Amino acid sequence: MTSYNLLLLPGDGIGPEIMAEAAKVLAALSDLGLAHFETEEDLVGGAAIDARGNPLSDETIALAKAADATLFGAVGGPKWDGKGPFHLRPEIGILGLRKALGLYANLRPAKCYGPLATASSLHAELVSGLDILVVRELTGGVYFGQPKEIVTLQDGQRRAVDTQVYTTSEVERIGRVAFDLARKRKNLVHSADKNNVMRTGTLWRETITDLHAAEFADVTLEHILADNLGMQLVRKPGQFDVLVMDNLFGDLLSDVAAMLTGSLGMLPSASLGDADPVTGSRPSLYEPIHGSAPDIAGQGFANPLAMIGSLAMSLRYSLDEPDLADRVEAAIESVLEQGLRTPDIAAPGQNAVSTAEMGTAVAEAL
Amino acid sequence: MTSYNLLLLPGDGIGPEIMAEAAKVLAALSDLGLAHFETEEDLVGGAAIDARGNPLSDETIALAKAADATLFGAVGGPKWDGKGPFHLRPEIGILGLRKALGLYANLRPAKCYGPLATASSLHAELVSGLDILVVRELTGGVYFGQPKEIVTLQDGQRRAVDTQVYTTSEVERIGRVAFDLARKRKNLVHSADKNNVMRTGTLWRETITDLHAAEFADVTLEHILADNLGMQLVRKPGQFDVLVMDNLFGDLLSDVAAMLTGSLGMLPSASLGDADPVTGSRPSLYEPIHGSAPDIAGQGFANPLAMIGSLAMSLRYSLDEPDLADRVEAAIESVLEQGLRTPDIAAPGQNAVSTAEMGTAVAEAL
Numbered sequence: 001m002t003s004y005n006l007l008l009l010p011g012d013g014i015g016p017e018i019m020a021e022a023a024k025v026l027a028a029l030s031d032l033g034l035a036h037f038e039t040e041e042d043l044v045g046g047a048a049i050d051a052r053g054n055p056l057s058d059e060t061i062a063l064a065k066a067a068d069a070t071l072f073g074a075v076g077g078p079k080w081d082g083k084g085p086f087h088l089r090p091e092i093g094i095l096g097l098r099k100a101l102g103l104y105a106n107l108r109p110a111k112c113y114g115p116l117a118t119a120s121s122l123h124a125e126l127v128s129g130l131d132i133l134v135v136r137e138l139t140g141g142v143y144f145g146q147p148k149e150i151v152t153l154q155d156g157q158r159r160a161v162d163t164q165v166y167t168t169s170e171v172e173r174i175g176r177v178a179f180d181l182a183r184k185r186k187n188l189v190h191s192a193d194k195n196n197v198m199r200t201g202t203l204w205r206e207t208i209t210d211l212h213a214a215e216f217a218d219v220t221l222e223h224i225l226a227d228n229l230g231m232q233l234v235r236k237p238g239q240f241d242v243l244v245m246d247n248l249f250g251d252l253l254s255d256v257a258a259m260l261t262g263s264l265g266m267l268p269s270a271s272l273g274d275a276d277p278v279t280g281s282r283p284s285l286y287e288p289i290h291g292s293a294p295d296i297a298g299q300g301f302a303n304p305l306a307m308i309g310s311l312a313m314s315l316r317y318s319l320d321e322p323d324l325a326d327r328v329e330a331a332i333e334s335v336l337e338q339g340l341r342t343p344d345i346a347a348p349g350q351n352a353v354s355t356a357e358m359g360t361a362v363a364e365a366l
Numbered sequence: 367m368t369s370y371n372l373l374l375l376p377g378d379g380i381g382p383e384i385m386a387e388a389a390k391v392l393a394a395l396s397d398l399g400l401a402h403f404e405t406e407e408d409l410v411g412g413a414a415i416d417a418r419g420n421p422l423s424d425e426t427i428a429l430a431k432a433a434d435a436t437l438f439g440a441v442g443g444p445k446w447d448g449k450g451p452f453h454l455r456p457e458i459g460i461l462g463l464r465k466a467l468g469l470y471a472n473l474r475p476a477k478c479y480g481p482l483a484t485a486s487s488l489h490a491e492l493v494s495g496l497d498i499l500v501v502r503e504l505t506g507g508v509y510f511g512q513p514k515e516i517v518t519l520q521d522g523q524r525r526a527v528d529t530q531v532y533t534t535s536e537v538e539r540i541g542r543v544a545f546d547l548a549r550k551r552k553n554l555v556h557s558a559d560k561n562n563v564m565r566t567g568t569l570w571r572e573t574i575t576d577l578h579a580a581e582f583a584d585v586t587l588e589h590i591l592a593d594n595l596g597m598q599l600v601r602k603p604g605q606f607d608v609l610v611m612d613n614l615f616g617d618l619l620s621d622v623a624a625m626l627t628g629s630l631g632m633l634p635s636a637s638l639g640d641a642d643p644v645t646g647s648r649p650s651l652y653e654p655i656h657g658s659a660p661d662i663a664g665q666g667f668a669n670p671l672a673m674i675g676s677l678a679m680s681l682r683y684s685l686d687e688p689d690l691a692d693r694v695e696a697a698i699e700s701v702l703e704q705g706l707r708t709p710d711i712a713a714p715g716q717n718a719v720s721t722a723e724m725g726t727a728v729a730e731a732l
């Protein structure tokens with residue numbers, strides 16, 4: 001039985017609650033003799049600030065590098081908002097990990113589960129069966145470019161600067177990920193930018209165009225302005241398959257795409273780097289896209305399915321266990337078909353289950 | 367009878383078609399003896415590139431400065447895409463005007479007209495009566511910050527840079543516009559940023575907070591992360607009244623907000639500067655938000671109502687003719703109630719009218 005070594009970083013807010021359910025599913029897979037999981041747990045984000053004064057310690061980065069995959073809950077909350085210096089806020093827990101591990105490819109599926117189509121604010125016929133994959137660049141752009149600073153001017157005014165930077169190779173490698181994934185899906189990529197306003201947009205569009213011609217001419221490529229994409233996602237989301245875009249557009253538009261499904265609490269994500277040429281191991285991190293939801297933390301009714309779905313993605317992309325990934329995803333579908341719902345996805349009047357009940361049900365459905 | 371001097375810049379794509387209908391409405395107002403309009407017309411964008419090799423000439427800027435208000439159609443299209451240098455693309459026609467006239471405040475109402483609520487991709491009960499006002503900063507941020515360039519590196523790679531810059535006073539003045547407008551509406555402002563990632567976000571949030579405390583404590587202020595706003599707009603748009611944000615977030619999220627109404631062809635916008643302390647005249651430009659729509663240009667069935675609605679905004683904000691503005695807006699409502707629809711807002715199976723028929727109907731309804 002293959003043994004895997006996973007790092008669990010629950011983080012803040014509902015992070016610990018949902019991570020406990022992912023751990024249940026891991027234990028169930030072990031019990032069934034399907035694989036063996038060693039897990040280690042560490043603090044990150046606000047929890048790590050409180051305990052150590054540092055949202056992301058070097059030891060945590062080292063643990064993540066050594067692990068076969070890292071499962072991440074969520075970071076941040078009002079407790080730490082606007083307190084302490086910018087480089088020590090909870091979000092550094094995730095931004096720093098993405099950068100330190102070189103996780104440049106963020107895969108954010110926006111899938112609408114059949115039994116949940118009526119939860120969408122869009123008409124059900126526009127979203128049922130929806131299956132969009134946003135491929136977001138994750139280690140470049142305005143998130144990391146320098147200068148990034150606030151300076152006080154002589155007249156007492158302050159002046160803030162953020163810098164969006166992209167190089168050809170950064171755009172090429174994320175484009176390659178998108179085209180490769182499209183080949184296993186509907187063979188259609190929309191690349192979004194603001195090439196009418198941004199120089200990084202010009203470089204983005206030209207690089208994706210060249211890459212497409214050189215290596216992926218069999219895939220259909222469409223360029224679209226990011227603002228128009230925002231509209232088209234609302235208007236007719238079913239026209240899209242794979243979407244590729246920069247870090248900031250990916251942040252905003254993957255959230256819009258996610259909300260179309262009506263069930264944010266269902267959506268996982270994977271963040272991947274390149275395999276090490278010597279060891280072959282590929283850095284990776286898996287997290288739900290819903291964030292730390294401080295308003296409902298500690299009440300035991302957060303939806304753990306996005307976290308468990310993220311675990312399934314880790315089985316697929318990092319542990320090379322596609323059968324186990326299928327099995328976990330089937331278990332998620334089956335509890336939905338049984339009618340189990342946490343409050344966020346319950347229809348009005350429908351009985352809701354707790355975080356723990358949902359996790360247990362998935363583990364049993366395995 | 368007061369006489370006004372308007373500059374008409376039809377631009378590209380459907381711009382000329384819809385501007386002709388706004389001109390019809392102006393003529394009707396003159397014929398009714400309600401005001402007298404002198405109009406002058408000039409080229410801008412791709413049309414100006416074709417005729418003069420320059421998307422925005424100094425003469426055009428001078429005409430706009432001298433006019434009581436400028437009506438703008440739309441610019442851009444595939445004909446000019448990726449051709450010619452970055453500083454001579456059609457979009458300079460609009461970006462250059464915004465900058466040259468100091469039009470820092472972009473007002474983008476996303477209003478759902480009762481008879482059109484079923485055109486939205488969202489459930490009608492989420493959008494009927496929807497009335498959001500996006501206040502977008504329009505002369506700063508990543509659109510204009512320097513450096514903004516592409517350089518070729520020694521290894522042959524290219525490196526592109528865009529720079530987002532904001533100063534305290536730029537944020538203050540747009541915040542003031544938002545709070546002032548909120549007082550005339552539901553007294554609620556949501557300010558969006560990415561203060562967890564961007565230094566300009568930190569400055570934005572702190573400046574808006576301070577301004578609110580100092581001058582607008584009677585208005586309810588909520589801060590929201592821009593990605594979360596993207597989601598919340600889709601989830602429950604009715605929770606918002608006035609939204610204020612930077613140039614790029616405003617570009618994306620005003621388009622998302624607009625699409626919620628289901629009728630992009632209905633939505634006007636106003637771009638305003640500060641009144642000249644000596645002459646008292648306030649630079650302004652009015653344009654539909656839908657863009658040049660090259661795919662349907664020249665076919666005579668574009669929806670002119672957003673252009674005519676923009677004319678109504680100019681009567682309200684620049685010409686101090688609120689009664690005439692009301693009258694034009696009532697005429698728009700009345701043609702909708704009569705059941706007139708251009709194809710973009712026609713229900714399946716419903717007969718559609720042409721651009722010219724719609725314009726004529728509005729003029730007659732006055």
Ligand SMILES: CC(C)[C@H](C(=O)O)[C@@H](O)C(=O)O
Nearest residue numbers: 076091094095251562563593
């Ligand atoms: C928590 C925050 C820094 C992060 C981001 O902006 O990338 C989040 O919104 C996300 O999308 O993963």
Ligand SMILES: CC(C)[C@H](C(=O)O)[C@@H](O)C(=O)O
Nearest residue numbers: 196197227442457460461617
């Ligand atoms: C045409 C383009 C430059 C413009 C922008 O990005 O501002 C448009 O999208 C808008 O929103 O007015």
